[in-house]
Amino acid sequence: MFVATLIAAGKLTDEVVREGIDRLDATGHEVGAPHWLDVGDAADIVFQGSLVSARAELAKMDHGALDVVVQPLGDRTKKLIVADMDSTMITVECIDELADYAGIKDQIAAITARAMRGELDFRAALFERVGLLGGLAEGVLAECRMERVRLTRGARTLIQTMKAHGAYSVLVSGGFTAFADPVGEAIGFDKVVANHLEISGGKLSGRVLEPIVDSAAKLETLKAEAAKHGLPLAETLAVGDGANDIPMITAAGLGVGYYPHPSAGAAAAAVIRHHDLTALLWAQGYPRRQWVMG
Template sequence: MPVLCLIANPNDSELDPALAAAIAGQTGGELNWLNHAIACEIIEPKSTDALDIARQIIGQRRVDAAIVPTEQRRKQILIADMDSTMIEQECIDELAAALGIKEQVAEITDRAMRGELDFGQALDTRVALLKGLERKVVEQVRREQITLMPGGRALVQTMKAYGAYTSLVSGGFTLFAEYFAKRIGFDEAVANVLEFDGEQLTGTVTKPIVDKDTKRERLVALAAERNLQLSQTIAVGDGANDLDMIRIAGFGVAMHAKPAVAAEAGIRIDHGDLTALLYLQGYSDEEIVR
């Protein structure tokens, strides 16, 4: 049974009851609010092109729309990208800023995340530029320059409360991924290891690197270990290296993603925060662990 989800950003909602009623009026189906004026679902829309109808009526308003099946709607595995998905920055760009070369590195990051460059080569090139950076500066960047994406803790804590396993898989670095995984509440973190010579970065990462294949393989392995089908999983990311795991997950979510990623993903969230992933799964406001 299909459900049409309408989701806004809790801090800036343009989803009012009139808009939801207007959409339900056109698509048919039963309107049910998950969080008043922030997220609702239209159960069993009658139109076959309900998503197109919803998007047309939404127009320029900052409201996301997605159609999901109700079968196995609450997922048992969450696998998430870190940079620009669970945190608001790209760690490597912030490390580069400490060396005064942010612009140069950020341009490569952006192109790699758009899928225009080979991920491994782009990683090597950028990490080489960080050679000599001191460990204490890395830790300072981690402490002072990184902010958590809104809704991330609620997403992880709620899914865990309902029995899911949560994994942070990052093409970034363990120094960040392990730290933020712990703060957010993830069960595990997988990321690249920056190599040190004493207290300074050598400009290299341990091989083999965590790339798009690692992310996809981790999702497949986690599902197998827990006797789950991929349809019982949800993956979220914003970059080209997330697309393979997004494609095979039950719910594959492109989160404020690069255009090529958003176009390919089953579900795109352009306006909502990370609690959008809970509303997609049918969690109501009262069920969300905050």
């Protein structure tokens, strides 16, 4: 059994839900009656048939603000979430904002964008960008965090709700602990994994300390935390936006691209392009009355 969750907050109509049912029916799926999670916001369609075919068919629905998540029904409520930070749990790329204080934002942002699209090796791109920040005063890290970093809408509600229902949460970032640790605390993550900037004489040395949190480390974090908590990968959720998130996204029970770069979007089982992070609660079957508002 599978479930297709149609999400269009404040704009989901009976007609759109009916179209989803008709599309599944016309492509040979056995479809049940729809179930509203929240009327006008999100609805489930349970069906039997082909997961791949259903995803392809429902992706053709063109209603502007509609996001669709299609997945196996049995394990939809996840017990582990592993989430990227930059441009996922927060609205910015921290290294780009930090570069602004050094007067080289455009230069570093261009490298970041290419790395997130998968055009550059993440590790090499990280070393290059951090090297360009060498000599920046350590105090700028806190200044940048306070002035530039904002939580993505729905981040706290997503994590607090999942935790209230027994899930474990990990923030895993190719960014830096100077940002990730306070962000993780503000959102309520159980654990934070991120890179450590080397500081020497009160300034950034231009180096990152080993081990490096790259795509392989993100995948290993997902697998290790699942094993630690006795969970099959089917009961995990991974969410991110960049190429370095692809391995964990493809390994998780539900891998989500959140406003993703094209390569991550193509690899993800589900893509959110129109809603905040609370869409991932509807995707897990939580109606709004069960949310823990952050």
